[in-house]
Amino acid sequence: MDSIPSTTKTPIIPPLKTKHGRNAALLSIIPGFGQFYNKQFMKGIIFLILTVAFFSSFYSTLNWGFWGLFTLGTIPGVDHSVFLLVDGIIALLVALIGLLIYAVNIYDALNNGRKRDRGLSLNSVREQYHNLLDNGFPYLMISPGFLLLIFVVIFPILFVILLSFTNYDLYHSPPAKLVDWVGIQNYIDIFSLDLWRKTFFGVLGWTIVWTFGATTLQVAIGVFLAILVNQKDLKGKAIIRTFLILPWAVPAFISILIFSGMFNETFGVINNGILASLGIDTIPWMTEEMWSRVALILIQSWLGFPFIFAMTTGVLQSIPEELYEAATVDGASIWQKFRSITLPMVLFATAPIMITQYTFNFNNFNVIFLFNGGGPALPGQNAGGTDILISWIYKLTMTSAQYGKAAAITMLLSLVVVTVALWQFKRTKSFQEEDTM
Amino acid sequence: MSVKTSKIIRLTVSYLLLLLAIIIVVYPLLWVIGSSFNPGQSLSGSSMFPENPTLAHYQYLFDTEKSNYLNWYFNSMKISISTMILAVIAVSCTAYAFSRYRFIGRKNGLLTFLVLQMIPNFAALIAIFVLANRTGLLDTHLGLILVYVGGQIPMSTWLMKGYLDTIPKELDESAKMDGAGHFLIFRKIVMPLATPIVAVVALFAFIAPFGDFILARILLRSEEKFTMGVGLYEMVAKQFGNEFTTFAAGSVLIALPIAGLFLMFQKYFVSGLTAGGTKG
Numbered sequence A: 001m002d003s004i005p006s007t008t009k010t011p012i013i014p015p016l017k018t019k020h021g022r023n024a025a026l027l028s029i030i031p032g033f034g035q036f037y038n039k040q041f042m043k044g045i046i047f048l049i050l051t052v053a054f055f056s057s058f059y060s061t062l063n064w065g066f067w068g069l070f071t072l073g074t075i076p077g078v079d080h081s082v083f084l085l086v087d088g089i090i091a092l093l094v095a096l097i098g099l100l101i102y103a104v105n106i107y108d109a110l111n112n113g114r115k116r117d118r119g120l121s122l123n124s125v126r127e128q129y130h131n132l133l134d135n136g137f138p139y140l141m142i143s144p145g146f147l148l149l150i151f152v153v154i155f156p157i158l159f160v161i162l163l164s165f166t167n168y169d170l171y172h173s174p175p176a177k178l179v180d181w182v183g184i185q186n187y188i189d190i191f192s193l194d195l196w197r198k199t200f201f202g203v204l205g206w207t208i209v210w211t212f213g214a215t216t217l218q219v220a221i222g223v224f225l226a227i228l229v230n231q232k233d234l235k236g237k238a239i240i241r242t243f244l245i246l247p248w249a250v251p252a253f254i255s256i257l258i259f260s261g262m263f264n265e266t267f268g269v270i271n272n273g274i275l276a277s278l279g280i281d282t283i284p285w286m287t288e289e290m291w292s293r294v295a296l297i298l299i300q301s302w303l304g305f306p307f308i309f310a311m312t313t314g315v316l317q318s319i320p321e322e323l324y325e326a327a328t329v330d331g332a333s334i335w336q337k338f339r340s341i342t343l344p345m346v347l348f349a350t351a352p353i354m355i356t357q358y359t360f361n362f363n364n365f366n367v368i369f370l371f372n373g374g375g376p377a378l379p380g381q382n383a384g385g386t387d388i389l390i391s392w393i394y395k396l397t398m399t400s401a402q403y404g405k406a407a408a409i410t411m412l413l414s415l416v417v418v419t420v421a422l423w424q425f426k427r428t429k430s431f432q433e434e435d436t437m
Numbered sequence B: 001m002s003v004k005t006s007k008i009i010r011l012t013v014s015y016l017l018l019l020l021a022i023i024i025v026v027y028p029l030l031w032v033i034g035s036s037f038n039p040g041q042s043l044s045g046s047s048m049f050p051e052n053p054t055l056a057h058y059q060y061l062f063d064t065e066k067s068n069y070l071n072w073y074f075n076s077m078k079i080s081i082s083t084m085i086l087a088v089i090a091v092s093c094t095a096y097a098f099s100r101y102r103f104i105g106r107k108n109g110l111l112t113f114l115v116l117q118m119i120p121n122f123a124a125l126i127a128i129f130v131l132a133n134r135t136g137l138l139d140t141h142l143g144l145i146l147v148y149v150g151g152q153i154p155m156s157t158w159l160m161k162g163y164l165d166t167i168p169k170e171l172d173e174s175a176k177m178d179g180a181g182h183f184l185i186f187r188k189i190v191m192p193l194a195t196p197i198v199a200v201v202a203l204f205a206f207i208a209p210f211g212d213f214i215l216a217r218i219l220l221r222s223e224e225k226f227t228m229g230v231g232l233y234e235m236v237a238k239q240f241g242n243e244f245t246t247f248a249a250g251s252v253l254i255a256l257p258i259a260g261l262f263l264m265f266q267k268y269f270v271s272g273l274t275a276g277g278t279k280g
Helices: A020-027 A033-037 A040-073 A082-118 A125-163 A187-193 A194-229 A237-249 A251-264 A269-277 A289-318 A321-329 A334-362 A367-371 A389-398 A403-426 A429-433 B005-038 B056-062 B069-100 B106-118 B119-136 B141-164 B171-178 B180-195 B196-209 B214-219 B228-238 B244-278
Strands: none
Touching: A020 A033, A020 A082, A033 A040, A033 A082, A040 A082, A040 A125, A082 A125, A082 B119, A125 A403, A125 B069, A125 B106, A125 B119, A125 B141, A125 B180, A125 B228, A187 A403, A194 A237, A194 A334, A194 A389, A194 A403, A194 B005, A237 A289, A237 A367, A237 B005, A237 B244, A251 A269, A251 A289, A251 A367, A251 B005, A251 B196, A251 B228, A251 B244, A289 A367, A289 B005, A321 A334, A334 A403, A367 A389, A367 B214, A389 A403, A389 B119, A403 B106, A403 B119, B005 B244, B056 B069, B056 B244, B069 B106, B069 B141, B069 B180, B069 B196, B069 B228, B069 B244, B106 B141, B106 B196, B119 B141, B119 B214, B141 B196, B141 B214, B180 B196, B196 B244, B214 B228, B228 B244
8 A cells, every 4th residue: 555654755766647546545544634635635534523423422332342352341340241241342343344444544645546547537426326336235135144244254253263362251351350361271181181182182082983883884874775776777766765765854853862762771662662672671771871872873873864865866866867878888896886986976976965074973962961961971071072162162051161262172072063063165166266366 | 596596695784784774763752652652750761662651741841830841842833833834934034145145245245155054053052141241131032032033143144045046037037028117027937936935944043943942941040941951961960860751741742743744845944955056
């Protein structure tokens, strides 16, 4: 940007005789004055009014918000630290919007000044109005969605980031007590205190096993069944497909609650009915860590395979029949046809969706929580035997009020998810197409 | 082994495997339907085909003096329909802008949506709780609806943008030549052509609140405001097994319409998702 202070005269002869661009940009340090300089009075007045209105209406919000953000309150019982944090983030967002308007103001003045330097005439008020309509339309269209996103998605993320640097827990709980900034103490604690480290790595380990175990199993079952049903000479395809898609159609929380009844150790049908009739002793599905995990992976396979099944069926139906006919003529066996035609086609077309299945299971709170609340409880840990990161965070927040630590763990979890997501989408075709535009 | 016998073996094995799969799929569902007709509250002693079936549990659920079930049903419907309408409006506008206009901040906006789509919005549940508390939206349906709509926007926008990109731009341009304004082109030219994807987005938005449990549980405090999910959970969680047959009846009543709706629109789901996966 052309923002050298006007007092420093440069010895080099400027390429243009006038310096309207620079002057206008400098003048618009006070919003509106750059536009006045460019003789666009209407626009200048609007910018000036916007600025005055912004400061007069948000002055106290900003003042109070930033004070709260820095101190988190000073008088216990009067200042509510968490509400101050909320107000602080709102002030931060308001300030950002203000800065954005300010930047637009300077940019506009500079641009129009440069136009004058080049001897071009500026738009009239009428043209400006039409321009605003044309260029402003996309912004108008995205603003409702974006505004909502700011409050329900971006705000919470900012809040959690900030919260992870505080000592907000049961003993520092407003309004009676104040919350303080503690820097990265939460992160240090998670990795250095025995209880936390042991729990964190235990939970992380199971989360990884769970993500890969459950997802891979459901993908394998889904693909296998889809290929089985898609055999040309198999009768009754439509009805079989409808049956196999049922677990996807029933709301998952209901299925999980049904399963938690079926796996119940004392009166569940699996122990009392199925296993008893096979002559197998009762299995402690709910109270033994290992068996709970097995049950969860089985349940998730039941819940998740229909999605993959439907996806794969769609792909299989789009594979041209000629490919198989040609292969048959060349004397390929069923297995060879499967390996060199079916599998590559299916994997290629469904790979992006398969990856989202992994990220979905990584955060699959419902099945873990509704089955047995992440249990059974383990000695020497503050998470249950089947708790994955997300359900552990829920427990820390809702039952043990370890808000600061929970926020820090959320940050660690989000880091993993976002890294995987970005890596995946950098590779997808659609985003590479976007890049070239 | 001749070609014919190998074919018979292959088909028999296939049918047997599929039969096994269908039994595993259907068993829990039949079991819960059976339980819902069992007399008595407890799960022990209940069987899949009760000797003297009863409709008592269904009657209990519809008795507004004894149970809140109908309340929950209407709450869930209200929340789902509002989420659907608001999400479709917000997503259509956003996706249209991203698809048809080139403006400053467009690429960063798209990237932001992509990243946000990956972070489940309940990861920040403390924040959502505190914010709802601060704004007085705790224990209101409005708060919950707004959170659901916000959660739908990033992913559905990508889905719809991918679809809108395939509608030829020449159509808008010729309409523009004829003097149509921005909003008219959006409403009368492009959106009518995008009905299939609008249906997919609407269905997703309608189903999503039924799939959620955690947000509703955190934001809703009083029993008469519960959604189906929270209500049914409380029913079984209070004393597990003691109200299981009632819970089973409640589950059947909610699962049937959802499953019916789902099976009807299943084709769109799949095409919408595969389109989104490979294109947008």
